Amino acid sequence: MxxxxxxxxxxxxxxxxxxxxxxxxxxxxxxxxxxxxxxxxxxxxxxPSKDDLVVAVLRHRTEQWDAGIARAAAGAATPRGRLLAVFDFLDAWFREDGFRGCAFINSFGELGATSPAVAAAVREHKESFQRYARGVVREAGLPDDVALQVVLLAEGAQTTAAITQDVDVARQARRAAEAILDAAVPATA
Amino acid sequence: MxxxxxxxxxxxxxxxxxxxxxxxxxxxxxxxxxxxxxxxxxxxxxxPSKDDLVVAVLRHRTEQWDAGIARAAAGAATPRGRLLAVFDFLDAWFREDGFRGCAFINSFGELGATSPAVAAAVREHKESFQRYARGVVREAGLPDDVALQVVLLAEGAQTTAAITQDVDVARQARRAAEAILDAAVPATA
DNA sequence: TACACTAGAGAACGATGGTTCTCAGCGCAA
DNA sequence: TTGCGCTGAGAACCATCGTTCTCTAGTGTA
CATH class of the missing domain: 1.10.10 (Arc Repressor Mutant, subunit A)
Structure with missing residues (x-):
């Protein structure tokens, strides 16, 4: 037992x-x-109900996500490297068997309109990821806007990789993020 | 009747x-x-079945999407302007009452795994959008990769706007796209 | 008027789902 | 050993859903 x-x-x-x-x-x-x-x-x-189980699953996924991002970031020496490590993490994930996109986005689309608890759990997760990105961006001495822009790339990469099965998406997202970061550093090239 | x-x-x-x-x-x-x-x-x-109705709805959405993008692009004089017009189109959409993200992404998350017909319709739509972006990017004389990168921003903007209700997302996505486009033009500043 | 046909309203059907209930079996205290 | 309480297996229950069927009423035609 x-x-x-x-x-x-x-x-x-x-x-x-x-x-x-x-x-x-x-x-x-x-x-x-x-x-x-x-x-x-x-x-x-x-x-108490299936809805509560769904929320528990999402919370569990949040923990896994946070741990994965942290693990990827641990290998990077600079804030910039930690930001870009997100895309290496995504790259490995996209290549896994059974990858089917972001569970939060999927759940939100399916249940967001009918289950406030699920919608809240999804929102919480995405906001937490944005907070994380903002923290690293600030460490890099860049403006907050850059964090949201990088996050948008990560989100777009997840849905696009799921739908098109294109294995190259994470690499492209990373290169786009590099361009955004480069453009944001005060002109000291 | x-x-x-x-x-x-x-x-x-x-x-x-x-x-x-x-x-x-x-x-x-x-x-x-x-x-x-x-x-x-x-x-x-x-x-014949609900599944067929879902597919018909998605095809209808594709037509609306294409028309909206074309309308937005019509106001722009350059390929670069036409690419960025996508984000103005998104901006207006995000502000509409009842905006709840991309119907294709939502449907894919909900039914992609169980309905091959729905999955195919979604894939078709997203591929068509990528083709469109690629066409405009080529007109601008930029490498194909840029098209995918801009598409990733648009996709990420849609899911993020839906989940966070942040009204500023489209503007940020547009600015990120500008940075990517600027970085891609051969250094002739 | 009588007839054939069509379309709509909604009942019916069979399946499935979330949730609860029953019951038989087991461990354990006295 | 006896009896109590807890557990798991799965039946039962009630609602809902996709889909089909029935029946009624109306139309147009001769």
Whole structure:
């Protein structure tokens, strides 16, 4: 028998896999039960409703995202390098089997209009990413606007890579980000 | 009584409004019937299945998108201006009531994994937009890569504007595009 | 008037979903 | 051993959905 923490973890991981691969509404709670190996009763004692489970999955994804970005940034010596590392992180992700775009964007499109909790979780995640970018941009001594511009490239890369399956997207996004950063540094070339 | 063409148009328009506002799976065919004022029997004689209706809605959106982009581009004298006009078009759109992101991205996230027809329609639309950008970029005498980079900004702007409701996104995307274009012109400042 | 045909309203159908309930089995305290 | 409480498996429940069917009313024609 699993303790609450392990059961919770198993359910979230299973739901994440299924929701990401097929979309939330295409996956029944029974499929989650089967994938997680945790009874429906238990799932509903851990999460009051499917909506709460979706939110838990998104929070879990936020943690993974943050960790991935941090790991990529750790290899860079400068703020500029840390910003561009985002695109190397994306590049590796886009090449993974089963990559299907940004789970937050997908969930927002599917449920944002009908579930305020999901919409809020998505917004929170995207705002947190923008805050992160802004922090690094400031370290680099560049204006805040640059952060949003780089973020736009990262977001666009995610949806475009998902839809077109073009494996080159992250590299192009990185080069565009370089151009934006170069243009933003006070003319000291 | 409506002839087939008018009925088709009414159904597509109604479905478009509902699907865009709430997501596809959250809208039943009965709601489409009520909104369009066309009987279920008629709808099913016009579209073999909901999936086909979704595809028809997407094709209709593609036409609207193309027309909007063309209209925006018509006011610009240079290829560079036509490229940047995309962001003015987006800016006006983002400010509309009920703006909820790109219908193609939303549909792809929701149905891309389960409906090959929807996935194909979305891919087609995005590829067509990339082709358009590539054409204008070539007119400007710039390398193809620039087109994809500008497209990434436009895509990122759409999802970010939808999620954060930040009204300034299109302007920032435009400025980033300017930086990319400037960086791409052979150094003749 | 009688008839054939069509279209719309909405009931019906079969499937599926989220959520709850039942029940049989197990561990454990006394 | 007896009985209590908890658990998992899955049936049950109720709503909803996509799709089809029925029935009624109206139209045009002879």
């Amino acid at each position: 699993l303790d609450d923490v392990s059961a919770r973890t198993a359910v979230v991981a299973a739901a994440d896999r299924l929701f990401y691969a097929r979309g939330v509404q295409s996956v029944g709670m029974d499929a989650v039960r089967a994938e997680a190996g945790v009874s429906l009763k238990r799932i509903y004692s851990l999460f | 409506l002839d087939d063409v008018s009925a088709r148009t009414a159904v597509v328009a109604a479905a478009d409004r509902l699907f865009y506002a709430r997501g596809v799976q959250s809208v039943g065919m009965d709601a489409v019937r009520a909104e369009a004022g066309v009987s279920l029997k008629r709808i099913y004689s016009l579209f």
